[in-house]
Amino acid sequence: MRLEPALEVVGALKRRFGEPMTVTDICRLVPLSYQPVYEYVRGLAKAQAVSLRKEGQRLLCEPAATAAGSLWLAQWSVRELQTTRDPLLRELAEALEGRIRDHAAIAACDLLGRGRIEVYLTEARSEGLPAAARVQVVSPDELADCLRGPDGLWALARRIVPVVGHQQFWALALTAREQAAGRVVRPERTPVRRRSVFID
Numbered sequence: 001m002r003l004e005p006a007l008e009v010v011g012a013l014k015r016r017f018g019e020p021m022t023v024t025d026i027c028r029l030v031p032l033s034y035q036p037v038y039e040y041v042r043g044l045a046k047a048q049a050v051s052l053r054k055e056g057q058r059l060l061c062e063p064a065a066t067a068a069g070s071l072w073l074a075q076w077s078v079r080e081l082q083t084t085r086d087p088l089l090r091e092l093a094e095a096l097e098g099r100i101r102d103h104a105a106i107a108a109c110d111l112l113g114r115g116r117i118e119v120y121l122t123e124a125r126s127e128g129l130p131a132a133a134r135v136q137v138v139s140p141d142e143l144a145d146c147l148r149g150p151d152g153l154w155a156l157a158r159r160i161v162p163v164v165g166h167q168q169f170w171a172l173a174l175t176a177r178e179q180a181a182g183r184v185v186r187p188e189r190t191p192v193r194r195r196s197v198f199i200d
Helices: 003-015 023-027 034-046 067-082 087-100 140-148 155-159 166-180
Strands: 050-055 058-063 107-113 116-121 133-137 161-164
Touching: 003 023, 003 034, 003 050, 003 058, 003 067, 023 034, 023 058, 034 050, 034 058, 050 067, 058 067, 067 161, 067 166, 087 107, 087 116, 087 161, 107 155, 140 155, 140 166, 161 166
Parallel strands: 116 133
Antiparallel strands: 050 058, 107 116, 107 161
């Protein structure tokens, strides 16, 4: 599986985060035809980065709520950040990376347009950021709520660019998506019953 086309598939899933997509849906967003997209979706599913489910004749896929799923989304985010042409986002990324690198924090940016940007931080160290950045210090739970949005459509998750803590950010988003869908099921432990006497 080649990295760049696989990342394109992951990027398409990110742009429609919270909404399962068919292979045909993904084809509309990436420069690949159906068969290669189908093979990449299958490869990502085998790597546990994408979850698949059948709904009638349709094969629905979305990023899996696994370490592999958050890692692939993080790789897409790093690529997205490296290729951005927005000078404010680049300046902000450099400022944040220098200040938060040693901490287990998340920083993500929402481009508001007109030279403005909104920054979500999970720690209070926000000094030295560009004046055009509007900073919100939030807990991980508050960030998950922001990503989901009041309407539950994940609009912020679809457009936001993580700058620091990429994999941690996507792990949080994926967990929140699963909880919102009621899919997080904790396995119950059944007690092991042992016989007190051996019977032959």
